[in-house]
Amino acid sequence: MITVRDLHKWFGDLHVLKGVSLDVKKGEALVIIGPSGSGKSTLLRCINLLIQPDEGDVIIDGVKVNEPKIRPEWVRQQVGMVFQSFNLFTHLTALQNVMIGLTKVKRLPKGEAERIARFELERVGLADKADAYPAQLSGGQQQRVAIARALALNPKAVLFDEPTSALDPEYIREVLDVMTKLAEEGMTMVVVTHEMGFAHNVADRVLFMADGVVVEEGAPEEIFERPKKDRTKAFVGKILG
């Protein structure tokens, strides 16, 4: 579903991605871990072309998308994204946040957009918060609305950029539960996270990145219990305590 081949990205002199490759099959959940500054967020943003990669290929569902003739807006409708800081539109209610992509981007009639949006809010357990503004919701609720907003466009895959890092501890569970359910339903997901429990239980594969390269990749238990590389051992040792 998502293939990345030998991807490079420079920010000025800074070489952030140094030839990253990965492959996510349909229905698979890939978790990316790694120290901060290792290029995880940049990699996610290169997949939906929020950042234009400098070299290499991003292939989504068989189509190379980092091509001048492909509109990045089209790619972003295929691959949804959930941000660390939720990024809900502050001037819109929860329902309007989920609807706006349907009415303005997909140009669906209002009635149908609202039906889909209410269904997606129901799916993340927030049907009763449809008319609340983001500032009236807890962090966990905001992030669930953001997930509903991404799902409403019916994407082929969803990227999660540290979706629980900005949350107070008591709200992390509800967001992870929604994500777990999503993975069980067969959504293709790429998740950058420090939630090792989630990685352990939900991920099909875990990929460890450091300094802009993929250090090691494998099943969760391999990475967490029997890491091969020293850098992986050191990192896993630190986060698992």
Next chain:
Amino acid sequence: MGARGILEELSNALEDSPLHRTGIAILSLLALAVLLIMALADARLISLAFMADNASFLLVPALTSVAATMISFAVGILGAIPMGLVRSFGPRLLKQGGLRAVIAAPLYGGVTSYVEAIRGTPALVQIFLVSQVSGIIFPGNPNIPFWGGVLALTLNTLGYQSEVFRAGFQSVNQNQIEAAKAIGMRPRQAFAYVTLPQGIRLITLPLVNEWVGLFKASALLGVIAVPELNWAAGYLGSTRSHPIEAFLMVSAAYLAIIIPLSKAVGYWERTHRIPGLGTPEPGRGRRAGLRRPVPAR
């Protein structure tokens, strides 16, 4: 209930209700004005009869002032939005280089120097300049004072409004734009559906300030023979030799237009406030937290 009780009731009402605060402010102002006029009349400095006789003369000039301001302000908004865009996003395009930078450089340079020129010269000088030029282009046209004045006010408010819009656009959080892109919006859609509606909520009050400033600047149009309020005061004062009455009446007319309008917009802004967006409400937040508990009676 003693005097302290009444004071307490009053201070609670003031803290709780913006409408009450507004009412108190307007009542105090009216009381002051009445006292001043009565004192002046008592000292035989002004004639109340003259004021009563000539009040209706100010109606057309007042409409002229309002019309000139409204037209300039509305046209100004239409021009200020693209100019504010150029001012806020120009530098980023310049950094990107290539064709975009080639297009952006003269635009950004042009708009920036325009804003500096307008803000750095007196409105009065701008009005004289525009009226002289329009007089030469359309010699003898009887509508020139008014429309030349409107043009001058428009050019003036453009410079200030574009800065208000620039500030509004720049204060929209970048993560909002990223979210808009992430659901597949084109840059134009992200602007229309996210930056613009959020930016406008952030600048409602600064825009009202600009309207009030522009309305007061319209008093300068009298110098190019536009029959607006200030001109009318000068006319009444010199032809009927009652200048103090004339300028007092005109002051009252300005206040009678400015205060209800700015209060109405302020009220609209408060009642249509979106939680978490816009300027914090006065009297809320820090001050509300410091409020003394009301003792039980």
